[in-house]
Amino acid sequence: MADKKEHTIEKKKLGVRDFITVGIFTAILFVVEFACALLGYLHPIMVAALSVLIPIVGCIPMMLFYTKVEKFGMITIMSILMAIILFVTGMGYLGAPITIISGVVADLIAKSGGYKSFKKTILSNGIFSFWICSNYFPVVVTADSYRKDLIDAGYSAEYCDSLFAFVNYKTIAVLFIVCLACGCLGALIGKAAVKKHFEKAGIV
Amino acid sequence: MNIRLDPRTKLYMILVVSAVVMMSATTPLLWSVRIIITLVPIVLLIAEKRYASTFRFFALYITALVLTFCFLSEESTGIIQSLLTGYCGIIAQFLPAMITAWYVIRTTKIDEFVSAMQKMHIPDGITISLAVVMRFFPTIKEEYCSIRDAMKMRGITLGGGSIVKMIEYRMIPLLFSCVSIGDELSAAAITKGLGGKVKRTSVAVLRLSAADIILLSGFTAAAAVFVIFKYFI
Numbered sequence: 001m002a003d004k005k006e007h008t009i010e011k012k013k014l015g016v017r018d019f020i021t022v023g024i025f026t027a028i029l030f031v032v033e034f035a036c037a038l039l040g041y042l043h044p045i046m047v048a049a050l051s052v053l054i055p056i057v058g059c060i061p062m063m064l065f066y067t068k069v070e071k072f073g074m075i076t077i078m079s080i081l082m083a084i085i086l087f088v089t090g091m092g093y094l095g096a097p098i099t100i101i102s103g104v105v106a107d108l109i110a111k112s113g114g115y116k117s118f119k120k121t122i123l124s125n126g127i128f129s130f131w132i133c134s135n136y137f138p139v140v141v142t143a144d145s146y147r148k149d150l151i152d153a154g155y156s157a158e159y160c161d162s163l164f165a166f167v168n169y170k171t172i173a174v175l176f177i178v179c180l181a182c183g184c185l186g187a188l189i190g191k192a193a194v195k196k197h198f199e200k201a202g203i204v
Numbered sequence: 205m206n207i208r209l210d211p212r213t214k215l216y217m218i219l220v221v222s223a224v225v226m227m228s229a230t231t232p233l234l235w236s237v238r239i240i241i242t243l244v245p246i247v248l249l250i251a252e253k254r255y256a257s258t259f260r261f262f263a264l265y266i267t268a269l270v271l272t273f274c275f276l277s278e279e280s281t282g283i284i285q286s287l288l289t290g291y292c293g294i295i296a297q298f299l300p301a302m303i304t305a306w307y308v309i310r311t312t313k314i315d316e317f318v319s320a321m322q323k324m325h326i327p328d329g330i331t332i333s334l335a336v337v338m339r340f341f342p343t344i345k346e347e348y349c350s351i352r353d354a355m356k357m358r359g360i361t362l363g364g365g366s367i368v369k370m371i372e373y374r375m376i377p378l379l380f381s382c383v384s385i386g387d388e389l390s391a392a393a394i395t396k397g398l399g400g401k402v403k404r405t406s407v408a409v410l411r412l413s414a415a416d417i418i419l420l421s422g423f424t425a426a427a428a429v430f431v432i433f434k435y436f437i
Binding site (some may be wrong): 013014016017019020021022023024026027028030031059060061064073078079080081085087088089107193197198201203 | 218222237257298301302305328330332333334335336337340341345371372375376378379380382383384385389390393394398
């Protein structure tokens with residue numbers, strides 16, 4: 001197997017195969033995020049519920065991705081890509097630092113477990129889920145002007161008030177913790193799903 | 205008519221449009237700037253002879269704008285109006301960015317994109333992954349449609365009412381096909397010499413044409429007007 005040989009020679013360096021894996025799973029994760037975010041327009045409470053929905057729904061692709069991670073950098077690149085995509089789709093640049101930092105930290109945690117330890121993977125997935133919170137940053141940091149902007153942009157005052165009741169600088173800490181908890185929970189669910197479907201089929 | 209734009213111009217368009225979309229429009233002038241820069245990708249899509257998708261986007265955008273301006277206001281309450289507000293909000297807010305991204309994805313060949321990124325000295329890892337992401341959205345859509353068809357053939361419509369099953373029935377087959385497509389993609393990429401040690405040359409020669417320069421300056425001007433009138437006047 002030429003592929004195996006390459007791995008032993010260049011154990012630290014990322015190859016094309018890894019970049020393509022990262023690209024594919026980022027695309028899938030974004031589709032999950034987008035589908036969940038559409039629900040946010042039904043009612044503001046769904047916006048807050050994104051921090052529960054996305055880690056749980058996105059857990060299966062994430063855990064499948066974690067089984068493919070063997071080298072440092074893949075999770076970091078994924079977080080950079082998420083930051084770029086969130087910016088392009090109009091979520092703002094305020095959350096980008098959080099997204100990338102949590103990606104690097106998640107990568108380091110997974111690395112400390114040699115990308116094999118399941119406990120470290122759970123924690124790493126929880127930390128990585130912080131990128132969802134970066135969606136809230138425009139709401140939290142620039143609360144007053146953002147509210148005015150939303151009303152001027154045609155949102156009703158009712159929608160805005162209930163949005164800010166759920167997402168503000170007081171609840172952001174709670175949302176972070178919820179993300180972490182659901183990320184960890186999602187890792188357990190995802191692991192079970194991966195075991196049920198993919199290990200049986202021999203893909204992992 | 206055939207306008208060939210440099211991928212760098214297209215990326216700049218995305219950058220400007222998503223930045224402008226982020227700062228919400230508050231005055232008629234800002235709205236007109238925003239609508240004008242939304243029209244640019246629509247015109248470009250027409251030039252590419254993609255009439256059907258252009259028309260869909262255009263109709264959706266106009267409907268959302270008309271509804272927002274004529275029927276919805278700060279005082280609107282009630283379930284239908286708040287739903288409508290949500291939908292019009294999402295469309296008016298995100299459609300410009302989406303239509304630009306759609307235009308770029310549909311008209312940029314991957315080799316052009318990669319060589320443009322190389323010219324801008326973006327690291328290989330980000331270039332390749334981003335190229336895969338760009339290429340993958342249409343693939344996910346296709347795969348999802350065939351999964352839905354297969355489910356219909358078996359007579360499964362919503363997954364028996366259980367949300368977990370609904371997600372599982374769609375997600376697992378999707379992941380299976382995505383993983384195998386990824387393997388094929390990496391095999392193809394390695395065959396074409398991606399990831400080699402030497403610097404690769406490219407068939408696509410990139411040069412800024414007159415149309416590029418006009419668009420670049422036009423978008424810069426639009427962004428400048430938007431920022432100045434929003435924050436300084």
